[in-house]
Amino acid sequence: MQTIATLHMLRTALAALRADGGRVALVPTMGALHEGHLTLVRRARAEADHVVASIFVNPKQFGPSEDLDAYPRQLAADAAMLEAEGVALLWAPSVEAMYPQGFATSVSLAGVSDGLCGAARPGHFDGVATVVLKLFNQVAPDMAFFGEKDFQQLAVIRTMARDLDLTRPEPQAIIGVPTVREADGLAMSSRNRYLSPGERAAAATLPRAMREAIDAMTSGAPVAGALAGLESELLAAGFASIDYATLADGRSLEPLAAFGTEPARLLVAARIGGTRLIDNMAVSPAP
């Protein structure tokens, strides 16, 4: 595996990969890799001939009071994991290489990026869309893999690809991979390492309470009551606050007041200690 830090070297290495023929997959990450990321890489390996992974802690998607400085950085350990998974190229640019002096462009989406995390983290999805479009243009992959853990992010990226007529990758080649969970159900996240042992134990309440709320809704309980129950359970377990607990249309992410026959998604963002956790689950009609 080659680790590459400049755009010029990336282009040279990609030209060599492409000369071999075959399909190129991109797995964009911010590093601090865990089993969730490695699952994306394995899916990419299964479906493409060459996998390019990127590691870039993107300053543009962090708010001024967020954890940009604290975000874990461990390039050598991450590179070893990616190499063991058969990744061909690791694209790890510096902030200056990604955003040279004078960089002035921002990609902004209305609608899909407005609510949920977009409301709680103003500017976050502009930063995500801007860097992901740059990564797509830099690598020009045939397909790209993202975790469903960041469900709204995936919707934003798919919308951008459709709206801007992207061809590398095509919108339908942007592939969402189901969330990987710890044994107690907590969704894997690089931010879980911020949790103290007590917070980590309490954090398992999040997926459990979400499943209970889904059981209640699919058994006919009113959506508002099920969401209120979920919020109370999180606060009782020691969560400090809840940014949102929303039932949304699975495609548009518009909030739903009632559970119908269309695919729906339960999405939650809540804070425990200083850490913000997000999770989402499919809500399907009971068989």
Ligand code: PAF
């Ligand atoms: O999901 C992430 O790790 C990031 O938001 C992404 C897609 C790599 C863009 O910085």
